[in-house]
Amino acid sequence: MSGDNPIRIGLLSCTKIVRKLSRAINLSPNATISALATYTSSIEEAKSFAESNNFPPNTKIHGSYESLLEDPDVDAVYLPIPASLHVEWAVRAARQGKHILLDKPVALNVSEFDQILEACEVNGVQFMDGTQWMHNPRTAKFMDFIKDFEIKTVHSCFSFAANGNFLRNDNRVKPGLDGLGALGDAGWYTIQAALVANNFKLPKTVTALPGPVLNDAGIVLSCGALFDWEEEGITATIYCSFLANLTMEITAIGAKGTVSVHDFVIPYRETEAAFTTSSGGCCLSEHKVMTELPQEACMVIEFARLVGEVKNRGAKPDGFWLSFSRKTQLLVDAVKESIDNNLEPVILSGR
Amino acid sequence: MSGDNPIRIGLLSCTKIVRKLSRAINLSPNATISALATYTSSIEEAKSFAESNNFPPNTKIHGSYESLLEDPDVDAVYLPIPASLHVEWAVRAARQGKHILLDKPVALNVSEFDQILEACEVNGVQFMDGTQWMHNPRTAKFMDFIKDFEIKTVHSCFSFAANGNFLRNDNRVKPGLDGLGALGDAGWYTIQAALVANNFKLPKTVTALPGPVLNDAGIVLSCGALFDWEEEGITATIYCSFLANLTMEITAIGAKGTVSVHDFVIPYRETEAAFTTSSGGCCLSEHKVMTELPQEACMVIEFARLVGEVKNRGAKPDGFWLSFSRKTQLLVDAVKESIDNNLEPVILSGR
Numbered sequence: 034m035s036g037d038n039p040i041r042i043g044l045l046s047c048t049k050i051v052r053k054l055s056r057a058i059n060l061s062p063n064a065t066i067s068a069l070a071t072y073t074s075s076i077e078e079a080k081s082f083a084e085s086n087n088f089p090p091n092t093k094i095h096g097s098y099e100s101l102l103e104d105p106d107v108d109a110v111y112l113p114i115p116a117s118l119h120v121e122w123a124v125r126a127a128r129q130g131k132h133i134l135l136d137k138p139v140a141l142n143v144s145e146f147d148q149i150l151e152a153c154e155v156n157g158v159q160f161m162d163g164t165q166w167m168h169n170p171r172t173a174k175f176m177d178f179i180k181d182f183e184i185k186t187v188h189s190c191f192s193f194a195a196n197g198n199f200l201r202n203d204n205r206v207k208p209g210l211d212g213l214g215a216l217g218d219a220g221w222y223t224i225q226a227a228l229v230a231n232n233f234k235l236p237k238t239v240t241a242l243p244g245p246v247l248n249d250a251g252i253v254l255s256c257g258a259l260f261d262w263e264e265e266g267i268t269a270t271i272y273c274s275f276l277a278n279l280t281m282e283i284t285a286i287g288a289k290g291t292v293s294v295h296d297f298v299i300p301y302r303e304t305e306a307a308f309t310t311s312s313g314g315c316c317l318s319e320h321k322v323m324t325e326l327p328q329e330a331c332m333v334i335e336f337a338r339l340v341g342e343v344k345n346r347g348a349k350p351d352g353f354w355l356s357f358s359r360k361t362q363l364l365v366d367a368v369k370e371s372i373d374n375n376l377e378p379v380i381l382s383g384r
Numbered sequence: 385m386s387g388d389n390p391i392r393i394g395l396l397s398c399t400k401i402v403r404k405l406s407r408a409i410n411l412s413p414n415a416t417i418s419a420l421a422t423y424t425s426s427i428e429e430a431k432s433f434a435e436s437n438n439f440p441p442n443t444k445i446h447g448s449y450e451s452l453l454e455d456p457d458v459d460a461v462y463l464p465i466p467a468s469l470h471v472e473w474a475v476r477a478a479r480q481g482k483h484i485l486l487d488k489p490v491a492l493n494v495s496e497f498d499q500i501l502e503a504c505e506v507n508g509v510q511f512m513d514g515t516q517w518m519h520n521p522r523t524a525k526f527m528d529f530i531k532d533f534e535i536k537t538v539h540s541c542f543s544f545a546a547n548g549n550f551l552r553n554d555n556r557v558k559p560g561l562d563g564l565g566a567l568g569d570a571g572w573y574t575i576q577a578a579l580v581a582n583n584f585k586l587p588k589t590v591t592a593l594p595g596p597v598l599n600d601a602g603i604v605l606s607c608g609a610l611f612d613w614e615e616e617g618i619t620a621t622i623y624c625s626f627l628a629n630l631t632m633e634i635t636a637i638g639a640k641g642t643v644s645v646h647d648f649v650i651p652y653r654e655t656e657a658a659f660t661t662s663s664g665g666c667c668l669s670e671h672k673v674m675t676e677l678p679q680e681a682c683m684v685i686e687f688a689r690l691v692g693e694v695k696n697r698g699a700k701p702d703g704f705w706l707s708f709s710r711k712t713q714l715l716v717d718a719v720k721e722s723i724d725n726n727l728e729p730v731i732l733s734g735r
Contacts, residue, residue, distance in 0.1 A: 182629065185543075185606070185625065185627060185628040186541075186608070186625070186628065188539050188541070188621070188635075190537075190539070190635070192536075192637055193665065194639055194640075194665070238594060240593075242591075242610050242619065242621070243589060243591055243610055243612040243619065244610075244612045244614070244619040246617065255536070257537070257610070257619065257621065259594055259595075261594040261595045263595070266595070266597065267595075268594065268595040268608065270539070270593070270608065270621050270623075272537055272539070272621075272637075274536065274537070274637075276536060277536040277537065277637045277638060277639060277642075278533065278637055278638055278639065278640060278642045278662065278664075278665075279642070279662065279665040279666075280637045280642045282635055284539075284541070284631070284633055284635075286541065286543055286623075286625075286628045286629055286631045287628060287629055288627065288628060288629065289545075289629060291628075291629045291631045293633075293646065295644070295660075295668060296667075296668075301667040301668070309646075311629065311630065311631070312629055313629075314544065314545070314629075314630040315630075316652040317646060317647075317652070
């Protein structure tokens, strides 16, 4: 595998998150940036963006997404575009045989995501959503404890205090763009954390909690929900908000122990990530996990590895990430449905 | 005030918690043990209990609660008896002019507690419930941050993994004794923590969360609930359980900052208690509060101080603790009512 060429990634759009991800790709030995496409900037502006973010000098600049998707020197694409555009561009990318790294929320709802899923499966492309925390080496470590502790309940929250400009103008508060608001953004992480508690199994019922805050356009700015895995006697509560101080907590409590993570979404330090455990009624133990590379680079490396298996070894794409994204989207949808339906429980069987 | 004699406390029963509280009284300069009453042990056994726990040599041993309540050398009583007996013995104590330190839950329901409350008011006796964490100096410190941070949501949980013997035989799982189970025991603390979030104001609605676990006799072993202060846009979730690993968490998230406490019920260390704050999107700050005396002694000192004001200076009893206990009991009742009523919200207005 060490003889393989790096996976060539095309980036769509010149946004802040592309800046972060391009650094991650540059840090990843098995990936490289081969192209950048822009719809809204001029070619000159895109060139300047590429230069100032240390893209390789031979990066091709495309004036449209279509053009990038037809570029034979692109193996995979990163799509950090508004959620309302995901189904169109992810399906197009899959049809062009491009492997896909897609920002969360992966779609506006699960039926849209199922079109993406089908296009990936039909065209044999690898899919991963761009949620980075799952790839931090810390996550695997604390998941080991979660497996051992026979989890009974999980509470996860991700909030940040958005400023007035964000609350008026960001894609994430606009119905036509990322229409799922805090639920599809901050909530995405909390839902994934809840799924981790029961080995990625879907809960049986989802109930939104009283007190959601919506903006005038009906976009969720803050909400909570409860997931109930009835058979196993496990519950999880989540809280996500654009209106409260930065908080990124997981507390998973089991019959045999407790795991707490205080910065699960983005660790306070890039090179070291901590979590605590306690068990047997004893006090807290702190665990520190050294991370040579930032978690977004870990994500790119794993994505490029999976793409490499498909491209260079004819492997079937790994379906885990499609499945995990679909479950997360299903739970986003269910929380939204419960909010829209006067906090009635939503039963997930069969979905 | 320094010239006043210590407040003379009578203890009812020879239980483990009396052992802990007698040590606390011995550590309190303004309180002393003057009497011990037992119903179930012999006088000889009670004497031996008193000796082995370093009670003062002149402690009077009474063969009945009635006898202790008539003892003129008792200013105040500590009642660590099953909740089902609280209304009877607390009312009797008040009528004898004895000030009252009462274990939680303070009653089986708020209408019972209102009888205790009335007896205390009519007889001018000081009341306090025996929940110790409120008296740890740390609590006042983190409450200062909570006041500043404009709290939006609080999550508090207290769980411990009870063993089989506890789950079969403890008072707390028996309908005839402490009939409120984990909700009246562990839940009491989590409810108090939620009340702290909004300056001791009652929420407008209380909704039990899906997934409560009850034993065959209908006693709650594990449950969660949501409190909604609708006007202020504040919510709180609680989780209490006899079935999960020892966990004692408060996470209070505000517009301006977050407070986390990981051992709020009983600090892991007796002489030092910590909590963390974060604000402005920055990382965590740890705050350590030194505690010369264990929190149960802080409680006894404050109780004896209030009793001393009444006894020695003719002050009116301080009503804060009666009010706080009543609110806590009201919320315990409301969670139970919601559980019994298919998780329907309970509206508290006017209660």
